[in-house]
Amino acid sequence: MKIGLGLDIWQEILSTIKQNKLRTVLTGFAVSWGIFMLIVLLGWGNGLIHAFEEASADLAKNSIRIYPGWTRKAYDGFESNRRITFDNKDVSLTKNKFNDNVILAGATVSQSGANISYKDQYVSLSLDGVYPSYPDIEPVKIDKNGGRFINDLDINQRRKVIVIHNKTKDVLFRHENAIGKFVNAGGVSYQVVGIYKDKGNREARSAYIPFTTAQIVYSKADTIDNIIFTTRGLNTVEANKSFEKDYRKAIGGHHRFDPEDMNAMYIWNRFTQYLQQMTAKNILTTAVWVIGIFTLLSGVVGVSNIMLITVKERTREIGIRKALGASPASILWLIILESIIITTIFGYIGMVAGIGATEYMNIAEGAKTFGSGPMKMTVFKDPTVDIGIAIRATITLIVAGTLAGFFPARKAVKIKPIEALRAE
Structure with missing residues (x-):
């Protein structure tokens, strides 16, 4: 008996799926949930990342603002709690003393x-x-x-x-x-x-x-x-810290405060802040993908388990097929195609649902802001996922589902007809 990849094998697979509706639906739900959660998590992460990118898009990332403060240390004959007031000489000092940077x-x-x-x-x-x-x-x-x-x-x-x-x-x-x-x-x-x-x-x-x-x-x-x-020329955190230290000494010498007194002068360095934000962005992106992939894996494991159960339940049937002359390839494809059908159908459902959820997020919270007036800032923007990424994630899931079906299928191929016919 030889089974090809014609209509008969598809009918047989669909018949098997119909006979185990609940089990198939539960396994399919795990698959759909995996791809759905991956897309939603990516959308949520993109919403935070897009807001960060918009907030910093028009800012000169290599800029520094210096604010005067109040001394907290006595220094050079002056008491503590003294207010520092900047003057025009500070601008000239900045231009002339630090003209290399x-x-x-x-x-x-x-x-x-x-x-x-x-x-x-x-x-x-x-x-x-x-x-x-x-x-x-x-x-x-x-x-x-x-x-x-x-x-x-x-x-x-x-x-x-x-x-x-x-x-x-x-x-x-x-x-x-x-x-x-x-x-x-x-x-x-x-x-x-x-x-x-x-x-x-x-x-x-x-x-x-x-x-x-x-x-x-x-x-x-x-x-x-x-x-x-x-x-310019300050491309690392270390270089910026060294510059800030020298700058504090120069301004501290002019206004006679301790350069180690952090309260006397506040430095807002956008570059080091940007590097910190980029680190946080990379951590967020990695965390989203790790959580999403593990969620996907749970669905793949579910498919593998149901294929193992299917092979066990159909051991006797597989033995009869092999006794009648069915080739190992036909039995292999019978199991693998069932796995592919389950992951493809339910993976597509999960992808569509995930894209729909991110579009809803975009409509409901697509430009979430915090504060008002001059302090107003965007904290969540455009939480959508590129359709190409969604499709690639779904294809990856289908490939993983195929592999999940391969190992149970290989086990089915190795079953000897005599042992299969004796199985209960």
């Missing part, structure tokens, strides 16, 4: 609670005095047909010009063209030279004016709020 250096100084008005409309904003390099570091971009940002002439000539947010423009000017118009800020007239945009509301409550203008108009003398600069 510093590309662009600047600073900011702010005047909060400024009422900006135009005709009968007004808004309350923070006026931030900045350098022209500010958009190269922060996610601030000039809107299309929105003029320009602060330039070097504005700094050198202390011009009274202002760059406003596109939302501020909508409130003050409505449908008018804002470029070239003058706004009033507490009795000071500023000409609008640019309109900027950002992602969400991060900077919506700020307007930008030349750094030098802010210091003079608002009597800031030569004080600054923070120092901001971009770096």
Whole structure:
């Protein structure tokens, strides 16, 4: 008796499956659940990763911000709990002493609670005095047909010009063209030279004016709020730590505080923060795949077990087939094809269900944010899985299911007809 891969073998497999519906469904559920959980976990992980990538997309990852603090140690004749105030010399020191590693250096100084008005409309904003390099570091971009940002002439000539947010423009000017118009800020007239945009509301409550203008108009003398600069040649955590140590010594020498006093000056290094986030991202991705693969394996083991049970139950039948002349290949394919059918059908069901679940997540929580106003940030975004990855995962499952059926099938091939006919 010789069985080929024709219609008869498919009918026989379907007949066997129908005779063991509950067992087949339970095994198939394990397969579907495995691929479903893998896709859902990948989608969830992608949602966190995409949010992280969006948050850091427009930031200069090689940038550092320096904030003044309060001393916690007595040093060089000064008592502890002394407030450190940065000044213009700190910017010059940053540019000149660290010119091998510093590309662009600047600073900011702010005047909060400024009422900006135009005709009968007004808004309350923070006026931030900045350098022209500010958009190269922060996610601030000039809107299309929105003029320009602060330039070097504005700094050198202390011009009274202002760059406003596109939302501020909508409130003050409505449908008018804002470029070239003058706004009033507490009795000071500023000409609008640019309109900027950002992602969400991060900077919506700020307007930008030349750094030098802010210091003079608002009597800031030569004080600054923070120092901001971009770096080069600092490609490792160790290199950044060494730079930070030297930088603390330089600024500490200028303001006479202990360089080891971490509270006197705070350093926000985006590169080291980015490396930490990348490490967390890699750990998350690995964890998702490990959990997903083990979930898949549970389904594959289920298929292997049911094939072993099938072989045991059909031992006598297999012996009769071999006695009648059935080839080992025909018996091998009989078991393997049953395994392939179960993993393919239920794997496809799991894949479709998983993609459907991630699409639902995308609709329901596809742009999850935390906080409000300037502190608003995206923490979950686009939790979907590429269809190619879903298909490859399903194909992998089918291949694994085929292998799961191969070993029970090989056991069936090795059964001797005499021993099979004696089996109960």
